[in-house]
Amino acid sequence: HFADLGDSCSLMKILNEVKPDEVYNLGAQSHVKVSFDVPEYTSDVVALGSLRLLEAIRHAGIDCRYYQASSSEMFGSAAPAQSELTPFQPRSPYACAKVYGHNITVNYRESYGMHASSGILFNHESPRRGETFVTRKITRAVARPKRGPKWTLRLGNLDAKRDWGYAPDYVEAMWRMLQQDSPGDYVIGTGESHTVRQFVERAFELVNLDWRDYVAIDPRYFRPAEVDHLEADASKARRALGWTAKVTFPELVRLMVAAD
Numbered sequence: 001h002f003a004d005l006g007d008s009c010s011l012m013k014i015l016n017e018v019k020p021d022e023v024y025n026l027g028a029q030s031h032v033k034v035s036f037d038v039p040e041y042t043s044d045v046v047a048l049g050s051l052r053l054l055e056a057i058r059h060a061g062i063d064c065r066y067y068q069a070s071s072s073e074m075f076g077s078a079a080p081a082q083s084e085l086t087p088f089q090p091r092s093p094y095a096c097a098k099v100y101g102h103n104i105t106v107n108y109r110e111s112y113g114m115h116a117s118s119g120i121l122f123n124h125e126s127p128r129r130g131e132t133f134v135t136r137k138i139t140r141a142v143a144r145p146k147r148g149p150k151w152t153l154r155l156g157n158l159d160a161k162r163d164w165g166y167a168p169d170y171v172e173a174m175w176r177m178l179q180q181d182s183p184g185d186y187v188i189g190t191g192e193s194h195t196v197r198q199f200v201e202r203a204f205e206l207v208n209l210d211w212r213d214y215v216a217i218d219p220r221y222f223r224p225a226e227v228d229h230l231e232a233d234a235s236k237a238r239r240a241l242g243w244t245a246k247v248t249f250p251e252l253v254r255l256m257v258a259a260d
């Protein structure tokens with residue numbers, strides 16, 4: 001089936017054909033840095049795309065549960081640890097658009113009684129992560145089989161801290177949200193944060209190289225506004241969904257390097 005979050009009719013059509021029991025809205029222009037270059041497109045797909053999908057479900061007259069992929073980026077410059085009660089302080093067009101998507105999901109739940117839940121997921125990674133996100137960029141670089149003796153990995157801000165978890169764990173959390181009797185909002189993360197530098201150190205260690213010989217800082221990868229520190233307080237998910245992250249940070253880096 002083909003549809004597009006920019007095209008309401010295609011969403012209506014696919015809902016009428018498939019009549020899904022559950023809809024997971026994971027669609028986005030999801031790269032934060034790219035959202036500064038294409039802010040209008042990012043906002044259209046991320047913010048209005050969520051509205052289009054909710055509105056299409058409402059008018060399709062089907063009994064269907066909805067999952068909104070909200071993002072820890074919405075917390076932006078809010079002090080860690082961030083929970084469902086932390087006010088959003090978005091720092092990019094992507095994050096601003098995700099705040100809209102989150103709020104409109106809550107609004108459709110409250111206005112129309114929809115079973116619409118929002119998962120505020122912290123960074124979740126796997127070997128399938130896009131190659132321009134920092135984790136995969138690093139693991140691909142260290143694992144390249146045919147690199148010569150001299151090579152350089154160009155990165156931006158190494159001081160940013162992220163709460164990195166393993167994507168399959170997080171998909172289980174999404175599914176658990178939609179199996180609840182009542183819809184709700186949940187923060188999902190490991191509760192531990194690490195700097196980009198620590199990710200680099202760990203990845204290079206695994207291939208027995210000293211990262212200082214290979215990493216260069218390139219301001220091209222700095223963002224106009226940075227998110228310094230994301231760290232989840234996922235106690236609600238633990239309590240209400242019985243969910244915790246299973247894969248730890250060192251294991252995550254290891255499995256991504258091994259896969260690459």
Ligand code: GDP
Nearest residue numbers: 032132133134135154155156157158160196221
């Ligand atoms: P994000 O948390 O959704 O923005 O995920 P990213 O993987 O794109 O970025 C995580 C952090 O790594 C951010 O604070 C970036 O500024 C930082 N970072 C440092 N160097 C790079 C780089 O070369 N590429 C990317 N994508 N991020 C970088």
